[in-house]
Amino acid sequence: MKQVAEGSQAVSEAVRLAKVQVIAAYPITPQTHIVEELSEYCANGTLNARFICVESEHSAMAALIGAASSGVRTFTATSSHGLAYMHELLHWASGARLPIVMTNVNRALGPGWNIWLDQTDSLSQRDTGWIQLYCEDSQDALDTTLIAYRLAESVNLPVMVVLDAFFLSHTYEPVDIPDQETVNTFLPPLSPRFQIDTANPAAFNQFVSPQAYMEMRYNIQTAMQRVPGNYNEIAQDFKAIFGRDPRLAEDVHCDDAEIIFVTAGTTVSTCRQAVDRLRQAGEKAGLLKLKMFRPFPVDFFRQVLNGKQKVAVVDRNCSFGASGIFAQELRAALYNAEAPPEIFGYIAGLGGRDVTPETIEDIYWQTKRADRLQTENIWIGLDQETLKTWRN
């Protein structure tokens, strides 16, 4: 049923429809609406789940590890420092092969304290073995959350569903919220491949020597490699049931594009608008929506971008000492392509600084003007007056 809903609410509805059983969460702006909604559902019986009001994010993930190990469907949400606090246990969750689903609302890391959009928090966790899926709008958030459970449970790896702070989490849009019966045909109850059980006592996650650890790690990598294939199968099923196609990466006008934008999150929506305008003006602009970041869909990107001229990556994040992370990953993915495009990296919109269609157009023209890469990253929209004060 279509209704106007906030991004956070779209997530909560998906969690409800997924019949999650244990939720453990700690509030942090701007994730709070998600956990508040879910608390309401649990309190009024809309959702039959245990909501543990843990005392920190680290404990939130620890509680879910305990619960998921016991064979129930779990959920949490966090952001920024909360996610960073969980870091140790993100490694643990994937190493323990638990199909936990978590929403991360991309928020800047301090100091300075900043509650607005920045992607560095989730991308800093790219080595933890979590699948990462980025959402463009509220519908995307709801759909991706439902898909996340099927995907996680198919490979026994945890999934992070990522939303932009405020632009997505606190924006109201029309969302088609499906009914429970329909969702049930898409997402059955969890059938755990293992659980701690007094009927079959065993120890889990114990001390492992060099003789076996590497094979366990290889098993994780092998599972990760199955993810894109699994995702596509699940997406087909989703499309058949709900009529929407949640492709793991979407190309817009890429066939004949000379400059293709690559970005993730709400920036994709902004790009769509900018690309339309540029096309109307006769420019051969294109857009590649990056939905799945982990595993990085190397094959897909090679296939679409091979032989193309230029790519403009818009990173709302930065790995200091290296570059914008999407740009870095894309460059690595295309290194072995036969005819890789020139990849221009742009860092924009950190800490909630707005990225408008004008910003995107500006990036287009900069890219068009440049023959080749002059620098790894170009920072867009820096305030020159402020920079002048640095000399003092």
Add this chain to the structure above:
Amino acid sequence: MTDNKTPHHKIPLFLPHSSTSTAANKTGSWRYVRPVYDEKTSPCSAACPAGEDIARIEMLLSRTLIQEACETILEENPFPAVCGRVCFHNCEGACNRGQMDDPVAIQQLERFIGDAAISKTEIPQIKTLPGNGKKVAIAGSGPAGLGAAYFLARLGFACEVFEAASEPGGILRWGIPTYRLPRGVLQKEIRRIKELGVTLNCSAPVNAEMLKTFKNRYDAVFIGCGHGRAIDLQFEGAQKAINGLQFLHNIRARHEMSLNSKRTAAVIGGGNTAIDVARTLIRLGIDPIIVYRRRRQDMPAFDPELQMALDEGVTLKELLTPIAIKGAGRDPAGRQTPYLVTLQKMKVSAMQIEGRARVIPDGDQTETLEIDYIFSAIGAEPEAVWHQAPTGKSSSLNLSHCKLIKDDIPIAYGGDLTNRVKSVADAVASGKQAAIALDTYFKYGWDAVNKAVAGCQVGSGPAVSMAMYLDDDRKNRNPQIVSFNEINTHYFKSASRASVTVLPPGDRIQTFLPVESTLTPEAAVEESQRCFNCGICNACDYCRLYCPEMSVMVEDERRHINLDYCKGCGLCVAECPRNAMALKEENI
């Protein structure tokens, strides 16, 4: 749910989880010392002349296994009900529990167990070997002679006892008064010995000529005639004194005594006989005074007995010895006049032997005692020369509690004839030691006897154990005696000793019935639980409880160590409340 929605069945999972147990790791290889069950000797059993396995007796009693407890006593001593009344219980003095609170009331418990057996509430089984075709003649049916008969019969010998008096028992029947040892108790324990097939001839004295004929009719002889003759006082008028031993005999034989009550009597002597005489006299209404030449603490009598006597109204005069008795004639009216006894005052000289004072006359100081009757009880000696072992014989063995002579047939001498300490328990020990010696002699020859006897010593001796001789588990016990500081007192709660009802002195002297009661079964079992069971395993299971490797196993009620896993930490040995384990070095 169906698998087509979740294609995970195609992806194998490999994560850290257990599929086996740690039982595959034989951690026994870590060990450099290993614990063993090493039962040791309790101090009480080493102090008991009969070598009774007291720690085990109390353990059985604590589990209300009274029959088994009695069998354990009977293994070493056929007279529990008797000893439970008259023994001087060295065991209690050695008892380790005494260093924590009170010693275990071992004698009371033996009495309880012995009484249960003779009252037929428990019928103990006595281990005996099959008949060996040999016959032994035994002279004297006191505790030594009957003890010898008991142990020899158990070893398969056919025994015939010759007793001069009309009833058997020796000092048990004719010396000790009934308020200490009732006749029925003695009779029942003697009957149990007869039930082993021992022939008992009363009113059948042995003399030197008969003794010579024994070599034709028997394979061995045991002589346990005791000290049948009282030692006489030697001074002017000494013959006026009544023989104390004879007096006690007459009382037991219920002969008429021409003694008038409300008279006074002096009892010369300081041993148990003197006390027995005095306490008998007071029950006849006579006022006794014990006159002893040394001090109270030097008296050979058991002090608790002396204290009983004093409580009953007997008087004690110390450091006095009679040197003349005069008088006791008739007065002009024809009434008997009292004796006048001259008593020499004694004093302690500077020297002490074995803790007993040496005394010498205190100058010329004397006292005169006016007294109606005089009794002497200054000791006894063998009645006949042939009662004693001949000296200077070429083939003779001097064991701690008996002497063996190889004549035409072996002759053993035991009891008061050979023992340094003249007690019932030592007499029983004589009989046992002689039985073991004779059995070894007939099986393995004269030269094997010393070693055989040494091989069944309890601790470092001198007591010997029949159980050890018959190759029971007890033979494997470590002779090391457990001391108090080897006991883990934490495992024992403080509890005071059980007490029996004792008649008040005023009531006691009205009767010859027993002075003390026997413990009730509940009280006896409770008291036995105070016993540490020094050195023996009583299945408390603390070793098994604490073992961090779950490597103490129980099979058929016995414990052993699972050497596959034992790491040799030693906790079991350290925590054993009673030092029944030890650590041995591993042979690496």
Add this chain to the structure above:
Amino acid sequence: MAQLKVTDQDYFIPGHLGCPGCGAAIAMKFALKALGEKTIVVMAASCASIIAGPYPQSSVKVPVLHTAFATGGAAASGVRAALEMKGDTETTVVSWAGDGGTFDIGLQSLSGAVERNEDCIFVCYDNEAYMNTGVQRSSSTPFGVRTTTTPGQDWKKTRKKNIMETMAAHRIPYAATASIAFPEDLIAKFEKAREKKGGSRFIHIFASCATGWGAPSDMSVKIARLAVQTNIFPLYEIEDGTRYTLNYKGDSRVEDYLQTQGRFKHLSKKDISRIQDLVTEDWNHLLYKTGEVPS
């Protein structure tokens, strides 16, 4: 056990890697006897994690979920929540952590869990240092001890944190101390905790470490006994954070305990006297709380 009121049944398997004489192994053995097979153990990183068996082995007959060091309280909460959702009210959830995972790195998670009154038993087996990583000090290390991070003259000059008081401050239904040297008391307390369903229970076990404390392996139980007898580690219970019950009154001097372990060897008479004062102070305070003395 023949004469003890303790079950013969063990849920602990030999072949584990505990040091000879390991007090933690004894603690686990006793606790499992009381808890029985319907138990899930959540095990934060500690010596116990190794004793519980390396991959692919387990040394316990109940399920064990190993978790990260700081997470005992939270992971146990999650397991309990899951069991509730599965309709299982019978299984006991136990968090088994050392002093590190309880007093220090695990304190937040434990505090959060017991403030929520989670229906679990939280156990701390206390060997008074981070033993698994090489005997480094913890906040449970007592005053006076040399460890690898309080070596030489820098022996620990701060007092042992009082974790029982910390738990009492949360007003949990049941908290108790226990000692491996008092097995029947320990097992009874675990049985009591097992039966007191519906809220948080905490048990603080004194688990001697012969290896880390510089004592021979056969002294583990005796040392634990002396700790109680000298009132250094009293045995008591706290119900609902306010009702104290004293289980044992010791009357020995601290020297009897201190002289058994190399980790106290460096102490002067003055230091020992100071320790006696600290112990007496804490003991008097406990006597007051248990109603043994007026004030």
